[in-house]
Amino acid sequence: MKIKSNIAVSDNGFVFNPASGESFMVNPVGLGMLNMMRKGQSQEQIVAAIQEDYRAEAMTIERDLLDFVEMMRQYRLLQYDDE
Amino acid sequence: MTTNKPLFTIGVTGLNAIDSPGPGVAVIRGLREAASFNCRIIGLSYESLEPGIYMHDIVDKTYQIPYPSAGTEVLMSRLEYIHEKEKLDVIIPNFDAELYSFIKLESRLLSMGIHTFLPRMDQFEERHKVNLNDFGKKYQIKVPRSKAIYNVNEAQQLEKDYDWPLVVKGKYYDAILAYNFDQLRAAYNKISAKWGLPIIIQEFIHGTEYNVTGLGDGQGNTIAAVPMRKQYITDKGKAWGGISIADSQALALTDHFLKSTQWRGGFELELMKDKNGDYYLLEINPRMPAWIYLAVGAGQNIPEALVRLAMGWPCPAFNGYKVGKMFVRYAWDMIVDIAEFEQISTTGEL
Incomplete structure (x- = not known):
């Protein structure tokens, strides 16, 4: 769950991949998740932090987080050991 | 001043x-x-x-x-x-x-x-679309398989080796994607009427298109190189908007191209990155592209550097460029x- 180090993320949730030229928009929840992932926080820590700000069950947040991570994987925003 | x-x-x-x-x-x-x-x-x-x-x-x-x-x-x-x-x-x-x-x-x-x-005559000739297969072999650069044909029926034999769709290309300009033989025939007739023969039939590489513009000094050195990803493409396949990117693979391929061919002059490489991350060289345009002003905006004034080389002035290689600079083309009625x-x-x- 490591974001590529060269990915630029603005305060507005604008995400830019300088290697591919692709850009994306994330909503405030996504931005929060993204920033925590960039800081190296664990899945449990991210779910707990989101739960503090939003009235939602941990299971729901965890599912959304995993969906979000999968989407980032598809868009090649994640760093893998072989890269 | x-x-x-x-x-x-x-x-x-x-x-x-x-x-x-x-x-x-x-x-x-x-x-x-x-x-x-x-x-x-x-x-x-x-x-x-x-x-x-x-x-x-x-x-x-x-x-x-x-x-x-x-x-x-x-x-x-x-x-x-x-x-x-x-x-x-x-x-x-x-x-x-x-x-x-x-x-x-x-x-x-x-x-x-x-x-x-300008490029030397041999450089100009060997990078020709018709010669792309040989070019790829000679310089160990991946290129899509292609064949120059002088009769549309020659394309029928290619069906055995190539999968549809196929790219139908003119010798200088134009490219049309054909999903079956009827479409290929129509594209062949349209392009050959405009640009003559041969017509190049090229294997279609699925992936993302990138372009690199740059300048070689004729001694194998990279004077300038800026990669770009098209963001907005017209129905003619031309970039109407694009962004400079930091793609080390595309830049390494450009260095290899310039070093191995000793390319002299401005150029544009048209590249396709497939799902495995491999780059294929689709075309080498032996001159600066229409989007060259993006390179200027990103910090590499390639037209100026080209004039310096033409005049025999010293021309050091550019050291980097700004990533994330965009061009957005517009139409203007004078x-x-x-x-x-x-x-x-x-x-x-x-």
Whole structure:
């Protein structure tokens, strides 16, 4: 769950991949998740932090987080050991 | 503070800033922003309605020149006339189809005091679309399989080896994607009617398209290189918007291309990155592309560097460029008096 180090993320949730030229928009929840992932926080820590700000069950947040991570994987925003 | 800079008179072709634009206007914008010289721009046009002719803050004076099909002697005669009036220091040709003539005339132009910085004839020939397979083998660069055909029925044999869709390409310009033989036949007829034969049938590589523009010094060194990803593509496949990117693989491929071919001059590499992350070289355009002003905006004034090399000035390699710089093209209606149209149409000068 490591974001590529060269990915630029603005305060507005604008995400830019300088290697591919692709850009994306994330909503405030996504931005929060993204920033925590960039800081190296664990899945449990991210779910707990989101739960503090939003009235939602941990299971729901965890599912959304995993969906979000999968989407980032598809868009090649994640760093893998072989890269 | 422009007093100490020399003034160069530079002839530039490719003033057709239309939906499938020539690079001329973008090249001139780079030249106008050159830090090391001032310039007077002489437009060299083929048609009376090339927009650059009427852009008087871009082009100082325009002369029509003959089409390449008229032959090099006719072109030379016209250039001698223009040179007599304008005292050209440099000519920058910007069309694939005219490069053959200018490369042939290179030494004669130089003897008149007109400098160019063009690929050598062998470089120009071997990178031709028709020769792309051999080019890939020679320089160990991945290229899509392709075959030049002179009869549409030859394409039927390719069905055994290639999967649909196939890309149908003209020898200079145009490319159409064909999903079956009927579409291929229609594309063959359309493109061959416009650009002649052969037609190149190329394997289609699924992936993301990237382009790199740059400049080689003819000694194997990379003077400039800026990769771009198209963000907005017209129905003719031309970039209407694009962004500079940091792609180390594309830059490494560019260095390899320049080092192994000793490429001399401006160029554009058209690359396709497949799902495995492998780059395929689709085409080498032997001149600066229409989006060259993005490179200028990103910090590499390639037109200026090309003129420096043409004039024999030292030209150190650029050190980096700004990533995330975008170009967004636009259309602009100029109001032109018919007297100007009349003048360029009747006298061939404006």
